[in-house]
Amino acid sequence: MADGAAVWRPVARCVVFCSPCMKGCSRGRYPYGLCSMADLSLRNIKKIYDKNVTAVHEFNLEIADKEFIVLVGPSGCGKSTTLRMIAGLEDISEGDLLIGGKRVNDVEPKDRDIAMVFQSYALYPHMTVYENMAFSLKLRHVSKDEIDKKVRDAAAILGITEYLERKPKALSGGQRQRVAIGRAIVREPQVFLMDEPLSNLDAKLRNQMRAEIIKLRQRIDTTFIYVTHDQTEAMTLGDRIVIMRDGYIMQIGTPQEVFDRPANIFVAGFIGSPQMNLFNARLEKIGEGYQVSCAGATIALSDRIQARLTEKQVGERDIILGVRPEHVLLKSEKSSYTISATVDVSEMMGSEVYLHVTAAGKDAVLRIPTTELTEEQRGGFSYGTEIHFTFRSDLLHLFDPQTEKSLLL
Amino acid sequence: MGKKKITPYAVISMILLVLVALVFIFPFYRIMTGAFNDPTNVWKAELFPSKLTMQNFVRLFKQPAWKWLYNSVFIALVSMILVCGTASLAGYALAKKRFFGQKIVFTLFICAMALPKQVVLVPLVRIMSTFGIYDNVWAVILPTVGWPFGVFLMKQFSETIPTEMLEAARIDGAGELRTFWSVVFPVVKPGVGALSIFTFINTWNDYFLQLVMLTSTENLTIALGIARLQSADVIEYGPLIAGAALAAIPIVTIFICFQKYFTQGITMGAVKG
Numbered sequence: 001m002a003d004g005a006a007v008w009r010p011v012a013r014c015v016v017f018c019s020p021c022m023k024g025c026s027r028g029r030y031p032y033g034l035c036s037m038a039d040l041s042l043r044n045i046k047k048i049y050d051k052n053v054t055a056v057h058e059f060n061l062e063i064a065d066k067e068f069i070v071l072v073g074p075s076g077c078g079k080s081t082t083l084r085m086i087a088g089l090e091d092i093s094e095g096d097l098l099i100g101g102k103r104v105n106d107v108e109p110k111d112r113d114i115a116m117v118f119q120s121y122a123l124y125p126h127m128t129v130y131e132n133m134a135f136s137l138k139l140r141h142v143s144k145d146e147i148d149k150k151v152r153d154a155a156a157i158l159g160i161t162e163y164l165e166r167k168p169k170a171l172s173g174g175q176r177q178r179v180a181i182g183r184a185i186v187r188e189p190q191v192f193l194m195d196e197p198l199s200n201l202d203a204k205l206r207n208q209m210r211a212e213i214i215k216l217r218q219r220i221d222t223t224f225i226y227v228t229h230d231q232t233e234a235m236t237l238g239d240r241i242v243i244m245r246d247g248y249i250m251q252i253g254t255p256q257e258v259f260d261r262p263a264n265i266f267v268a269g270f271i272g273s274p275q276m277n278l279f280n281a282r283l284e285k286i287g288e289g290y291q292v293s294c295a296g297a298t299i300a301l302s303d304r305i306q307a308r309l310t311e312k313q314v315g316e317r318d319i320i321l322g323v324r325p326e327h328v329l330l331k332s333e334k335s336s337y338t339i340s341a342t343v344d345v346s347e348m349m350g351s352e353v354y355l356h357v358t359a360a361g362k363d364a365v366l367r368i369p370t371t372e373l374t375e376e377q378r379g380g381f382s383y384g385t386e387i388h389f390t391f392r393s394d395l396l397h398l399f400d401p402q403t404e405k406s407l408l409l
Numbered sequence: 410m411g412k413k414k415i416t417p418y419a420v421i422s423m424i425l426l427v428l429v430a431l432v433f434i435f436p437f438y439r440i441m442t443g444a445f446n447d448p449t450n451v452w453k454a455e456l457f458p459s460k461l462t463m464q465n466f467v468r469l470f471k472q473p474a475w476k477w478l479y480n481s482v483f484i485a486l487v488s489m490i491l492v493c494g495t496a497s498l499a500g501y502a503l504a505k506k507r508f509f510g511q512k513i514v515f516t517l518f519i520c521a522m523a524l525p526k527q528v529v530l531v532p533l534v535r536i537m538s539t540f541g542i543y544d545n546v547w548a549v550i551l552p553t554v555g556w557p558f559g560v561f562l563m564k565q566f567s568e569t570i571p572t573e574m575l576e577a578a579r580i581d582g583a584g585e586l587r588t589f590w591s592v593v594f595p596v597v598k599p600g601v602g603a604l605s606i607f608t609f610i611n612t613w614n615d616y617f618l619q620l621v622m623l624t625s626t627e628n629l630t631i632a633l634g635i636a637r638l639q640s641a642d643v644i645e646y647g648p649l650i651a652g653a654a655l656a657a658i659p660i661v662t663i664f665i666c667f668q669k670y671f672t673q674g675i676t677m678g679a680v681k682g
Binding site for chain 2: 089109115119122125126136140
């Protein structure tokens with residue numbers, strides 16, 4: 001990797017089988033030889049409803065022990081279905097799900113050593129917070145003293161000790177979500193599944209809970225699989241992100257990888273806020289090198305991009321040029337290297353200004369630090385103001401208009 | 410603050426409500442006062458009995474009235490327990506489980522609700538005879554089990570249970586019965602409460618089925634027993650009205666105690682919860 005980006009590799013499996021019985025294993029709670037590190041393998045997983053609607057296609061993913069994986073994508077992309085298949089709440093139509101090296105397709109949810117936090121909290125309304133958290137342990141015939149200790153420990157971690165005797169209806173949304181997380185923690189599961197746990201909270205509480213989940217992850221050493229449609233949550237929480245659309249995996253990578261090197265136009269648009277600007281452009285060859293022509297402007301490409309295109313032997317062709325709003329450079333004068341645009345809306349955010357412009361016949365957003373603005377520009381851009389800009393040549397993204405895939409990967 | 414303004418509309422409404430309440434209460438009042446009145450004065454148009462006496466009850470209990478009362482209570486209570494048990498299980502299954510023929514089963518229940526009881530009476534009598542329980546309290550109890558209205562009511566209540574809650578229970582390690590008992594049942598308890606009262610009242614008042622199924626004097630219910638008192642050449646209104654008072658007491662007590670659940674059952678679905 002020319003830019004030195006780390007490549008993720010699953011850690012080596014470390015499975016300790018304790019079959020045929022549970023004797024001798026340190027955790028000693030579960031059959032199927034799952035008393036091991038919780039690495040997961042999803043191999044060619046498919047979900048087909050009513051014999052013709054495919055919700056998830058050929059899902060392949062290796063999840064390492066103690067990894068935090070985020071499944072992200074728009075509504076209907078199959079992320080929750082995938083999570084529910086891991087939980088055992090949905091049957092797997094095709095493929096294999098392995099936890100700790102053992103195939104668990106037909107294993108009941110309770111025997112998978114997983115815990116799940118639901119979007120709607122799914123607390124038992126007639127039980128107190130304490131009873132909610134203790135329920136699963138009671139079912140496993142854990143002694144009363146141990147239940148009490150585990151519940152109080154989890155409550156202390158989540159700061160809900162004072163609410164233990166309350167019923168869920170007497171709690172706020174944030175407190176309920178903590179109880180739901182607490183209910184999962186007491187189980188000490190190998191795999192923690194979270195299905196959009198913050199979606200029902202308001203923006204402020206969501207930010208707060210997000211930070212708490214990060215802290216929680218540091219405290220409890222286990223594998224997390226987290227589903228969200230919010231790319232900010234995905235970027236901040238995940239060790240790796242799985243971006244999905246229409247039941248297909250669009251890209252798997254670390255947050256930085258998917259941000260810096262989106263595999264296709266969908267990922268480019270989905271990750272990053274405001275989203276990446278996409279322009280119709282043409283890739284041209286000049287001698288051994290390349291340049292891009294877009295809306296009459298000639299745009300130089302960095303050595304890294306040139307080398308990649310040469311390596312892939314890409315010829316002259318139409319392309320989609322992707323530029324993140326923050327990778328735009330405002331210029332005072334029009335030149336053969338700049339694109340001209342008219343300002344529609346200007347949003348002053350304090351440290352930066354968002355310019356919503358029309359450029360090359362398309363709507364685009366430019367994010368300019370206020371330090372780069374003149375005194376006059378800091379006063380605001382009026383509607384219809386003509387501006388000129390170019391791009392940072394090392395941070396451009398080139399996509400194939402037909403396949404929508406990146407030409408640089 | 411908080412002081413309500415008395416409008417003419419409110420006054421008229423209140424007067425009308427009181428009048429309607431009096432109209433409904435009056436027969437009950439007449440039964441109660443009649444039961445304790447002198448046997449010869451039972452039908453006299455007096456608002457307050459001139460002389461209170463237990464004579465009507467004494468004459469009533471010359472018949473096996475305690476046994477009739479016991480039969481009525483036994484039939485109503487056992488039916489209530491069995492109906493609530495089966496209906497809440499069936500309602501939960503129809504609302505939350507997916508199985509082959511689910512829609513057909515539910516449609517059959519709805520159709521059964523529309524079916525008049527008289528239509529199934531003859532086959533029912535034959536079935537009970539085959540089982541050897543004709544002229545037995547179980548011949549009245551068993552046909553009420555699986556009461557379609559009860560299943561329908563409990564299905565509607567079970568629809569309100571969030572599916573995620575059931576899934577959470579499944580992940581927590583609860584089996585089907587445990588999920589039902591620990592998670593579903595407490596949530597649908599108001600529905601079960603309403604259904605208990607409906608069933609009790611319905612069974613208590615189901616004169617027709619009792620009349621067909623029960624014949625021996627000691628197997629009669631209180632309602633049948635009272636009716637039997639009229640069958641002689643001379644109708645003794647004193648014990649009759651005492652029996653009516655006796656028959657009314659359990660039902661009125663139950664209604665007063667569980668009024669909340671009763672109205673909840675009737676209005677269920679009318680207001681979005």
